[in-house]
Amino acid sequence: MKNITHSLINRGLAKVLPEKPASGQEEADRVQAPAPVLVSGQPETPVVLASPHSGRFYPELFVQESRQPLNILRSGEDSYVDALAAQAHAAGPMLVHATFPRVFCDVNRAAWDLDPRMFSTPVPAFVRATHRGLAGLGSVPRVVADNRQIYRSRMPFMEAALRVRDYWMPYHAALAGTLRQTQERHGLCLLLDLHSMPDAPEAGNPDFVLGDVYGASCAHVLVQTAEDALQDLGFRTSRNTPYAGGYITQHYGRPRDGVHALQIEMRRSLYMDEQTRQKHAGFSRLSDALAQVAERLVSTLRTFETL
Incomplete structure (x- = not known):
C-alpha cells in the first residue's frame, strides 16, 4: 500500500514540477538546511520511535514571506519531543525525526490534503482536501495558532509540490523503510508516533493522550500496556480524546499485517514553559x-508471536 501511494504521489509531482532556477535565498536556505529527516539506530527492538513535528529549521525565505513572527510560527511545534525520546532511543528502539517544522510542511497529513484557496495558480485534480485541509491545516498549512494566516499572499501551487517532494516524501520514505526493516527483523513492529499538546480542558487535562484510531491502528494489549505504565508512574491518561491519531497512525497502523501504530500526545507544560519554550525540571521525569x-512495550511485544 505504501509503495502504491508513493508511486501515485510521484506521478502527481512529475506533472507539476518543471525545473526552475532557485532564487538566491532559496539556494542559501538549501545549503544551510539539515537533512529533512534523520534516522538513527538499528532495529534492535520491535519498537520504532518517531517525532514528525519537532523540527526546528525554519527556512529564512519562509520566515520572510510569513505575516507572522517566528514565535507565532513556532506555536505549532512539538518542541524537544525528539530530545524527550532520546533516553528511550538509547535503550534500543530506532528513532525517526523530521528537522523541518510542521508549519512549513506537515507530514501528519496526506500529501495532497491542501486548501485550494491558498494558491494563485491552478490546482491539479489530484488534490483532495479533507475538512482539516479546507480549514488550512493540510500538508502545507495555511494557518497557525488561533487561525492566524501564515502567508501575506497566495502562493503558486508549485511551491506546495516542492515541499511535498523535498520534505513530505523523504520523511515517509524513511519512516516506511524503518518500519519495514524492523518488521523483517522481528516479525512485527510498533510505531510510537510522538507529539506534544497544549492543555486539553475538554478532556480533563490529561498528561498523555493515547490515540489508536479507536482501536483500528494498534492491538488493545499494547495500548493497555502503555496506559498501565503511565498510570503506574502517576500520570493521567486519556484514549482518543481529543486526539485519536492523524494520518501517520491511520496510514501505517495495520495490526493484521503485524504493524501497529500508537500516537502519544504529551502535555507540554509537563516539561517546558509554553511561553518561553524553555525546558524545566519536569523534562527529565517525562523523558x-x-x-x-x-521498555514495557518491548517486553509485551516479545511475549507474543502475533497480536
Missing part, C-alpha cells in the same frame, strides 16, 4: 517515563 513505557 524517563517515555523510556519506561517503551
Whole structure:
C-alpha cells in the first residue's frame, strides 16, 4: 500500500514540477538546511520511535514571506519531543525525526490534503482536501495558532509540490523503510508516533493522550500496556480524546499485517514553559517515563508471536 501511494504521489509531482532556477535565498536556505529527516539506530527492538513535528529549521525565505513572527510560527511545534525520546532511543528502539517544522510542511497529513484557496495558480485534480485541509491545516498549512494566516499572499501551487517532494516524501520514505526493516527483523513492529499538546480542558487535562484510531491502528494489549505504565508512574491518561491519531497512525497502523501504530500526545507544560519554550525540571521525569513505557512495550511485544 505504501509503495502504491508513493508511486501515485510521484506521478502527481512529475506533472507539476518543471525545473526552475532557485532564487538566491532559496539556494542559501538549501545549503544551510539539515537533512529533512534523520534516522538513527538499528532495529534492535520491535519498537520504532518517531517525532514528525519537532523540527526546528525554519527556512529564512519562509520566515520572510510569513505575516507572522517566528514565535507565532513556532506555536505549532512539538518542541524537544525528539530530545524527550532520546533516553528511550538509547535503550534500543530506532528513532525517526523530521528537522523541518510542521508549519512549513506537515507530514501528519496526506500529501495532497491542501486548501485550494491558498494558491494563485491552478490546482491539479489530484488534490483532495479533507475538512482539516479546507480549514488550512493540510500538508502545507495555511494557518497557525488561533487561525492566524501564515502567508501575506497566495502562493503558486508549485511551491506546495516542492515541499511535498523535498520534505513530505523523504520523511515517509524513511519512516516506511524503518518500519519495514524492523518488521523483517522481528516479525512485527510498533510505531510510537510522538507529539506534544497544549492543555486539553475538554478532556480533563490529561498528561498523555493515547490515540489508536479507536482501536483500528494498534492491538488493545499494547495500548493497555502503555496506559498501565503511565498510570503506574502517576500520570493521567486519556484514549482518543481529543486526539485519536492523524494520518501517520491511520496510514501505517495495520495490526493484521503485524504493524501497529500508537500516537502519544504529551502535555507540554509537563516539561517546558509554553511561553518561553524553555525546558524545566519536569523534562527529565517525562523523558524517563517515555523510556519506561517503551521498555514495557518491548517486553509485551516479545511475549507474543502475533497480536
